[in-house]
Amino acid sequence: MAEREMAYRLFAREFNDSQFQISPGADQSGEQDLHSPNFLVTRAGAKVNRLFIAGVVTEVEDIGNQKGGEKELWRARISDPTGTFTVYSGNYQPEASVFLSTVEVPSYVTVVGKVRSYEPGDGSVFVSLRPEEINIADENVRNRWVVETARLTLDRLDIFEDVLSSDMSETEIIEYLSGEGTPSYIKEGICLAMDYYHTDMAYLKNLREDVRNALLTIDTGLSSEDGSQSDAESLILELLEQTNEGKGVEYALLVKEAGLKDVSAEEVDSAIRSLLSRGHVYEPKVGFLRIVA
Amino acid sequence: MDEVTAPHVEELSRALGNEYKEEIKAELEKLLNFKVPLEEAKRTVINKFMLSSPSAVHVKDLVAGMSGFEITGRIIGIEEKKVVVKNEHRTIFSGSLGDSTGICSFTCWDDMSLEAGDVVRIKNAYVRMWNNRTELYFGKRSVVEKLPDDYLPDSEIPALSGPKKLKDISSVDVLASSVVVIVEMYHRDVSLKGRVQTIVEGVMADETGKLPFTSWIPLTGIDIGSFISFENAAVRVFRGIPSINFNQGTTVEPVEEPYELPFTFDSASKPPEALPAARILDNSGMFDIMLVGDIISVRPGSGMIERCPVCNRVTQKSNCRAHGQVECISDMRMKLILDDGTGSVHVMLNSELSEAIYGKSMYEAEKMVIDSISRDVVFEDMRRKLTGKYIAVRGNSSRNEFGVTVVAKSAWYPDYDLKEKVGSLIERIDRKVTANG
Numbered sequence: 001m002a003e004r005e006m007a008y009r010l011f012a013r014e015f016n017d018s019q020f021q022i023s024p025g026a027d028q029s030g031e032q033d034l035h036s037p038n039f040l041v042t043r044a045g046a047k048v049n050r051l052f053i054a055g056v057v058t059e060v061e062d063i064g065n066q067k068g069g070e071k072e073l074w075r076a077r078i079s080d081p082t083g084t085f086t087v088y089s090g091n092y093q094p095e096a097s098v099f100l101s102t103v104e105v106p107s108y109v110t111v112v113g114k115v116r117s118y119e120p121g122d123g124s125v126f127v128s129l130r131p132e133e134i135n136i137a138d139e140n141v142r143n144r145w146v147v148e149t150a151r152l153t154l155d156r157l158d159i160f161e162d163v164l165s166s167d168m169s170e171t172e173i174i175e176y177l178s179g180e181g182t183p184s185y186i187k188e189g190i191c192l193a194m195d196y197y198h199t200d201m202a203y204l205k206n207l208r209e210d211v212r213n214a215l216l217t218i219d220t221g222l223s224s225e226d227g228s229q230s231d232a233e234s235l236i237l238e239l240l241e242q243t244n245e246g247k248g249v250e251y252a253l254l255v256k257e258a259g260l261k262d263v264s265a266e267e268v269d270s271a272i273r274s275l276l277s278r279g280h281v282y283e284p285k286v287g288f289l290r291i292v293a
Numbered sequence: 294m295d296e297v298t299a300p301h302v303e304e305l306s307r308a309l310g311n312e313y314k315e316e317i318k319a320e321l322e323k324l325l326n327f328k329v330p331l332e333e334a335k336r337t338v339i340n341k342f343m344l345s346s347p348s349a350v351h352v353k354d355l356v357a358g359m360s361g362f363e364i365t366g367r368i369i370g371i372e373e374k375k376v377v378v379k380n381e382h383r384t385i386f387s388g389s390l391g392d393s394t395g396i397c398s399f400t401c402w403d404d405m406s407l408e409a410g411d412v413v414r415i416k417n418a419y420v421r422m423w424n425n426r427t428e429l430y431f432g433k434r435s436v437v438e439k440l441p442d443d444y445l446p447d448s449e450i451p452a453l454s455g456p457k458k459l460k461d462i463s464s465v466d467v468l469a470s471s472v473v474v475i476v477e478m479y480h481r482d483v484s485l486k487g488r489v490q491t492i493v494e495g496v497m498a499d500e501t502g503k504l505p506f507t508s509w510i511p512l513t514g515i516d517i518g519s520f521i522s523f524e525n526a527a528v529r530v531f532r533g534i535p536s537i538n539f540n541q542g543t544t545v546e547p548v549e550e551p552y553e554l555p556f557t558f559d560s561a562s563k564p565p566e567a568l569p570a571a572r573i574l575d576n577s578g579m580f581d582i583m584l585v586g587d588i589i590s591v592r593p594g595s596g597m598i599e600r601c602p603v604c605n606r607v608t609q610k611s612n613c614r615a616h617g618q619v620e621c622i623s624d625m626r627m628k629l630i631l632d633d634g635t636g637s638v639h640v641m642l643n644s645e646l647s648e649a650i651y652g653k654s655m656y657e658a659e660k661m662v663i664d665s666i667s668r669d670v671v672f673e674d675m676r677r678k679l680t681g682k683y684i685a686v687r688g689n690s691s692r693n694e695f696g697v698t699v700v701a702k703s704a705w706y707p708d709y710d711l712k713e714k715v716g717s718l719i720e721r722i723d724r725k726v727t728a729n730g
Contacts, residue, residue, distance in 0.1 A: 003696045007589050009634040052589050052632060110681030112589045133590055135680040144683060147714045152634045154721060183571045183635060212722045215715050
């Protein structure tokens with residue numbers, strides 16, 4: 001009996017950058033083991049079969065009943081501070097489909113899902129999740145998920161960077177990673193990522209910066225880096241709350257309204273961008289903004 | 294003879310990784326004495342050692358189901374036992390064998406005139422589970438070869454070399470010695486072969502961990518808070534967790550100067566620190582551990598269930614597997630999958646802990662069942678309420694065919710200092726960035 005695959009914590013940015021899929025039967029042995037799981041290897045060395053994510057569901061679309069497609073199919077976009085996860089739920093996920101068909105957008109959710117990838121044939125790879133569990137969450141759950149995901153991602157990045165910055169040969173690296181202190185679930189992914197992506201320091205550094213930005217989006221009650229901005233932010237939130245209906249409020253309208261209160265277009269722009277990245281507001285449609293309930 | 298065979302022995306030994314030189318020489322000479330042609334003799338020797346050398350294993354690597362391997366060790370103890378196998382009286386020999394990696398118990402089906410202290414190489418042995426632990430078996434079909442005494446000195450068998458810390462006592466140990474403090478203790482009457490005997494059970498601890506113990510001998514003057522040093526206690530294994538057993542062969546003595554030990558009663562008896570799931574998954578069983586993680590699934594079988602009043606088994610439609618149609622007792626429980634991003638562990642919560650985590654009493658849950666005429670309503674409600682929630686549990690872990698299960702002794706919603714954690718992680722990143730320039 002195979003043991004349960006663990007649920008990785010990954011930010012959307014790292015997940016969506018992945019292209020390397022390991023499927024059962026892909027090895028040369030020719031013996032297809034239908035029960036062995038699919039894996040996706042990320043550039044930063046996570047070998048993932050299952051994910052646990054917490055974020056804001058910003059869009060749900062009914063794409064069922066299309067020609068040649070599944071009868072019932074829902075596509076949802078769930079955003080974290082670094083990007084957006086795509087979740088597909090079909091006939092075989094009846095509970096998740098019911099959930100998605102009735103969920104209020106936007107709202108905080110948690111999803112446990114299996115990794116899927118689709119290659120249209122032009123060299124690109126689309127990754128998505130097939131939900132096993134999906135549930136309503138709140139801001140606390142999302143914040144804690146961001147912190148835990150950051151911690152686990154940093155643990156992996158630290159080991160990966162240590163390996164890359166050393167002058168070890170391939171066998172030395174494998175030996176180093178097999179040593180004590182490196183959990184086995186990290187070791188294998190790093191070796192696979194180096195082999196396939198030739199991941200460099202620049203990518204890891206970049207990802208570390210994304211992790212840092214993700215952490216900064218959490219409202220811990222500490223004063224933000226630029227204190228004067230919070231006034232503009234609260235003004236925007238106030239304006240959005242007053243007109244929180246339908247498709248949201250047009251960007252230009254917000255600039256105009258804010259201008260009446262002596263807030264410059266520039267300030268409005270940076271405030272909106274900050275609110276977007278923190279998940280307080282979202283764009284239901286390009287150029288329109290709506291507050292996250 | 295030596296001059297003739299020496300270069301060939303050298304060559305064979307090199308081919309076999311510079312090992313078994315003595316044995317190769319003996320084997321080759323034996324064949325040559327039988328007038329086997331040299332080339333054929335060399336081929337035979339190669340075959341013989343090629344087969345055995347890659348499958349030589351150590352005690353710590355023994356896993357149930359292995360067979361046809363070779364193992365070298367010292368017989369630590371051996372005794373004759375009379376057993377009945379298929380209505381036939383037989384004499385078997387059981388004891389323990391140790392090497393540089395540990396000690397295991399063994400059963401030998403035939404009289405090989407082995408004695409305690411012998412160093413032996415056993416070829417074609419096999420391993421089965423017996424009394425929850427792996428046991429080495431060998432008999433007529435195995436080749437047992439006695440080796441010179443200095444091949445494996447006692448000092449190279451770590452399991453024999455003095456006291457151990459509790460965290461280092463594992464299911465491969467047969468005997469253990471250590472210095473500990475008693476943190477829990479109670480007396481219990483058990484009937485053994487028709488006779489009632491009072492035994493002592495409890496928990497012992499040092500600075501590395503805790504283990505359960507049972508004493509079959511009276512422990513005079515020893516109570517909770519006593520510091521003791523014990524030697525040659527038997528290690529038994531239950532659900533992958535070692536337990537320490539004091540018996541006739543064990544010496545237990547109070548420690549004269551406990552303040553010189555690296556732990557005190559308070560430091561040793563405090564609750565365990567949270568462990569990553571990956572660490573728990575690495576072990577076949579662990580005593581008194583704590584795990585914090587997200588509930589990524591509430592499994593079927595959670596919610597309101599019914600149990601047989603006789604055997605406590607879970608019943609299906611008032612039908613017990615052992616007792617047929619019965620008047621059932623209602624119970625509530627939860628089976629969760631807890632995952633902290635390093636691994637997934639099954640967690641079982643009894644009715645009391647389920648009430649605490651679920652936030653509804655069993656009475657309320659029963660009312661829900663009556664109102665909706667369906668038992669599933671509680672399970673569905675638990676899923677909605679708990680999936681994605683962050684909880685902490687404390688209890689014992691053990692491995693079974695589905696992975697590792699923690700049977701919780703306590704469960705709660707832990708505090709999470711978001712501000713502090715965000716601050717320290719950002720600091721960690723900035724330190725790294727500065728260090729890298």
